[in-house]
Amino acid sequence: MMRISVAVITYNWPEALERVLRALAAQTELPYEVIVTDDGSGPATRELLERVAVDYPVRLVHLWQPDEGARMSRARNRAIAAAQGDYVILLDGDMLAERHFIADHRAFARSGCFVQGSRVLTDATLTLRMLHEGMAAPDFFSRGIERRRHTLRLPLLARWYARPGTKQRGIKSCNMAFWRDDLLRLNGFNEAMTGWGREDTELAVRAFHAGLLRRELRFSALATHLYHPTRKHVVDNPNDRIVDDTRARGLVRCERGVDQHLAEFVHPPADLRALPAQES
Template identity: 75%
Template sequence: MRITVAILTYNWPTALERVLEALARQTRLPDEVIVTDDGSRPDTRAVIERVAATFPTRLVHVWQPDDGARMSRARNRAIAAATGDYIILLDGDMVAEPHFVADHEAFAMKGCYVQGSRVLSDEALTARMLADGSVRATFFTPGIERRRHTLRLPWLARLYATPGRKTRGIKSCNMGFWRDDLIAINGFNETMTGWGREDTELVHRAYHYGLQRREMRFSGLATHLYHRTRKNVVDNPNDRILDDTRQRRLVRCERGLDQHLAEFVAAPPDVRSPTERAASP
């Protein structure tokens, strides 16, 4: 089982550096990490190249021009470029606990996708984490919300993992899918731009296709770095697209992943030098 972690980023290179550092310290390394970039400035590429000097596994940077918030397109390009059988979707402000990838691997099940959770850090804790990569959110750390999501309890996690079709708490910042399932439903809907609902719309099509959800609580832990929210969108057009998907029970979207598969028939290059690539497992 090859695992790709696909990180969505946009113009926050200091956060991205912490996210990559956390993935480099995993007990089970991903086989590939793809940073899919929604049009960041060159300083993001500079961080990726600096991290690549010591990164322990294949590292790819996929960039698209900045033309507004096109998260669906950016994620689809990462899925198309992925060489893994299983894809963990992670946002560029989510710092993973050391067992994050191993837990996702343990929860992966055919016919299901995995929905992870997150710890919310406040502005002060985020500043500490950005300044010092060794700072981690634990149950007793001040400045966090959803404190229960700091607890890694694999025996309890298994009790929550019964497959179902829950629609609350859908978050693409921490999700796991088999790549073949994402291809079958044509990935994210690229008619959805701006903030929100693209992950919910994807999951509804996944349910129409026949997938179920495995809830990953007390496992697959990650800390969300604080930033101002963009959730308060009035009359969001993405809501109407979501409603249409529900009413028509759509499985595939018209504008999706298939637009990018031909571009990535040959896998994109590893950012690391040939010497570093040869030294990796």
């Protein structure tokens, strides 16, 4: 069976990250490994990971890079380079996976395709209850959610939506999956893109140029997005110009990508579960 790596990106929100990790540990089908790729968090995140690692059921890796501004592309590329799996699920550190999440992603993995998942949005009040009162993930009738339909797991309907295509709208790397070999062929995320957003769209555009198709994963591989303020309405985002250039030139590979990090991970990074206390 193919090995699945989950690459969870995080930055200074250990309370949310703990819920994300616990949700992945409670799956009906476990991934091969969970890689937490950290865009410069303070010590609290490392302390959380050391505590969680004590009884974690799968390989758990922590990759950290200095905080030099938002460098999501670089953080994700390091996780792709370090991944030991055949298939990489990209997940944000504020996305709580429903218990069939990994099994559903496996069921919809197809050669020549990448998968775009969906999410339920929560408001600030519900997020606080989930984090501090231990409230379970919302269901269809819960208050404080948007995109309510994404609480429904309906496998038969999911298969209808998952027909391969080239739809570009709605790309988001908070719940997305690729074969690792395809990511290496594309050279991963474009590290010329820093700051908020559009690096996932640019990657998808290059994937389409390479002949890959998108499978829309609705009513399956469900995840709940914890509320935080958004920056998606940034005006005159320079990353938009990079996306436009990628489209205009028909690019498949980016110049600054995952290949910069492959040598660092010729030997797999340490499993936190195996580290002595003084090393972790």
